[in-house]
Amino acid sequence: MHRARGPRGISGPVEKAKDRKGTLRRIWRYMEMQKAALIASVLFVIISTLLSLVGPYLIGVIIDHYILPKDMKGTFRLLVLLAVIYSATALFTWLQSFTMVRVSLHTIRQLRQDLYDKFQTLSLQFFDKRSHGDLMSRVTNDIESLNSALSQSVIQILSTVLMATGITIAMFSLNWVLAITALLIIPVMIFTTKKIIKYSSSYFIKRQRDLGELNGFVEESISGSEVVTLFGKEEKMNLKFSEINESLRHSAMNADMVSGFVGPTNNFINNLGLGLLIGAGAVMTVEGMTTVGVIAAFVTYSRQFYRPINQLSSLINIFQSAIAGAERVFEVMDETPDIVDKPNAISIDSLKGDVEFSQVDFSYETGKLVLKNIDFQVKAGEKIALVGPTGSGKTTIINLLMRFYDVTAGEIKIDGWNITDYKISDLRKKIGIVLQDTFLFSGTIMENIRYGRLEATDEEVIEAAKMASAHNFIKHLPNGYQTTITSGGSNLSQGQRQLLAIARAILADTDILILDEATSSIDTRTEMEIQRGLNHLMEGRTSFVIAHRLKTIENADQILVIQNGEIIEKGTHEELLKNKGFYCRMYEGQFSLGEK
Numbered sequence: 001m002h003r004a005r006g007p008r009g010i011s012g013p014v015e016k017a018k019d020r021k022g023t024l025r026r027i028w029r030y031m032e033m034q035k036a037a038l039i040a041s042v043l044f045v046i047i048s049t050l051l052s053l054v055g056p057y058l059i060g061v062i063i064d065h066y067i068l069p070k071d072m073k074g075t076f077r078l079l080v081l082l083a084v085i086y087s088a089t090a091l092f093t094w095l096q097s098f099t100m101v102r103v104s105l106h107t108i109r110q111l112r113q114d115l116y117d118k119f120q121t122l123s124l125q126f127f128d129k130r131s132h133g134d135l136m137s138r139v140t141n142d143i144e145s146l147n148s149a150l151s152q153s154v155i156q157i158l159s160t161v162l163m164a165t166g167i168t169i170a171m172f173s174l175n176w177v178l179a180i181t182a183l184l185i186i187p188v189m190i191f192t193t194k195k196i197i198k199y200s201s202s203y204f205i206k207r208q209r210d211l212g213e214l215n216g217f218v219e220e221s222i223s224g225s226e227v228v229t230l231f232g233k234e235e236k237m238n239l240k241f242s243e244i245n246e247s248l249r250h251s252a253m254n255a256d257m258v259s260g261f262v263g264p265t266n267n268f269i270n271n272l273g274l275g276l277l278i279g280a281g282a283v284m285t286v287e288g289m290t291t292v293g294v295i296a297a298f299v300t301y302s303r304q305f306y307r308p309i310n311q312l313s314s315l316i317n318i319f320q321s322a323i324a325g326a327e328r329v330f331e332v333m334d335e336t337p338d339i340v341d342k343p344n345a346i347s348i349d350s351l352k353g354d355v356e357f358s359q360v361d362f363s364y365e366t367g368k369l370v371l372k373n374i375d376f377q378v379k380a381g382e383k384i385a386l387v388g389p390t391g392s393g394k395t396t397i398i399n400l401l402m403r404f405y406d407v408t409a410g411e412i413k414i415d416g417w418n419i420t421d422y423k424i425s426d427l428r429k430k431i432g433i434v435l436q437d438t439f440l441f442s443g444t445i446m447e448n449i450r451y452g453r454l455e456a457t458d459e460e461v462i463e464a465a466k467m468a469s470a471h472n473f474i475k476h477l478p479n480g481y482q483t484t485i486t487s488g489g490s491n492l493s494q495g496q497r498q499l500l501a502i503a504r505a506i507l508a509d510t511d512i513l514i515l516d517e518a519t520s521s522i523d524t525r526t527e528m529e530i531q532r533g534l535n536h537l538m539e540g541r542t543s544f545v546i547a548h549r550l551k552t553i554e555n556a557d558q559i560l561v562i563q564n565g566e567i568i569e570k571g572t573h574e575e576l577l578k579n580k581g582f583y584c585r586m587y588e589g590q591f592s593l594g595e596k
Contacts, residue, residue, distance in 0.1 A: 131216030142325030
């Protein structure tokens with residue numbers, strides 16, 4: 001099946017966040033599912049913040065009332081108290097971080113589950129138009145960026161707000177003039193930080209998209225490594241990878257470089273503010289307007305005030321990547337499935353197998369019909385063969401019958417009901433299919449065959465393998481049915497993979513059977529053995545067979561000849577040969593080639 005790919009490069013203006021506030025609201029809806037843990041975390045933040053505020057006040061008291069009067073016993077007593085306070089502060093700070101990490105992990109687990117569940121509802125059309133590596137990047141990289149931000153940024157923001165509020169109150173209670181002096185730099189810090197964030201946010205969006213593009217290319221190149229090697233295109237692939245890699249480096253460098261100004265800029269502003277505070281404090285101390293202890297408390301408070309703001313600035317990179325990643329995740333979750341059950345869709349346990357295509361048109365893209373006026377009827381238990389040149393629309397007909405896509409015009413009926421009236425899951429469970437491109441999962445041979453019917457016993461799996469002529473090669477493998485298959489079945493031949501797919505379909509024991517070039521990768525001798533099993537399997541079942549080897553479908557009850565998306569001939573093998581039309585020429589061409 002052809003899979004459309006998006007452009008490899010991203011050009012034009014840098015993309016901006018579409019709905020930052022909306023994204024944050026949606027993230028919060030996931031977080032509030034952990035209300036108890038969030039409340040506990042907030043409580044720990046409040047306690048640690050209050051304890052942090054007591055420390056600098058005690059330092060001032062120790063200096064003014066014990067160190068300057070040279071009261072060493074009192075000094076030692078308060079230093080012990082100060083040590084206890086700072087130890088408790090460290091404990092509650094750890095508790096708030098630990099609790100927030102748990103909240104984050106539970107939130108991310110639910111979000112990742114919802115994203116994966118969403119993938120299961122989307123049709124083939126969605127996956128056809130998108131790079132698989134990019135979709136994988138949304139499940140992994142984008143969600144992991146959000147995880148980092150939630151476990152670090154959220155609690156830091158809350159802690160910063162509470163700390164800033166508490167310190168402001170404490171400073172004004174000690175000396176309002178010094179408090180105003182200490183806070184003079186805050187508007188400057190907010191202004192510069194806001195400007196830098198606004199400028200750099202678009203680069204983080206671009207970086208996440210470039211990362212998804214890189215993952216897509218890597219996934220595709222690894223999957224097609226045999227083709228790359230066969231055609232000697234390693235150098236071209238390397239150049240293409242270098243191009244995409246350089247694009248990612250450039251966008252990442254821009255994002256990190258611009259946002260990197262936040263830390264140094266704020267450090268400079270902080271040091272400037274500290275200098276102003278010490279200068280003003282020195283003048284006021286000389287004039288008798290304050291004490292050395294108060295100055296020491298203010299210096300400590302100012303450091304506590306600026307530190308979380310600086311830490312928050314350092315988390316901007318993580319936070320912006322998280323927002324960009326979350327937007328990409330929610331883009332998928334906002335996709336509307338185009339293949340859905342009707343209200344009150346019919347649930348079925350079995351199908352009789354009558355099939356009717358009535359004046360069906362279909363197009364993957366608007367205005368470009370792939371199928372035109374497809375019209376035929378199949379009685380239950382009949383064997384129908386679809387033949388025609390490559391790209392004529394044979395597999396598309398099967399995709400419509402499976403309801404992987406919905407028709408553009410006309411209707412498809414099974415047992416007198418439009419297939420859109422059935423529950424999609426029930427319909428597909430009653431239709432077995434063996435595709436030309438076989439896919440096997442990582443696991444044992446036994447597990448892969450059992451995928452056709454999960455509750456099947458080992459004996460039933462082995463019987464299905466025998467019917468598919470797969471048992472003979474399986475029993476000679478090192479571990480027999482427990483032999484592990486690598487992802488995609490790369491440690492088996494194409495023919496062996498096809499045999500396992502046929503066994504899987506046999507085990508499923510469905511009411512309608514579809515064979516899409518099911519024996520295309522199997523030698524003639526093996527095909528003859530399989531054909532006996534398939535004939536037994538198709539007995540009493542409505543069967544659709546797509547085949548290029550016309551000898552294999554001579555016994556079909558009806559043959560549909562398709563060309564350019566239209567049925568140009570239909571009938572039995574003998575009838576079509578008598579007509580001396582397109583089918584006859586195809587058959588005679590294959591026969592003459594076989595004779596040579």
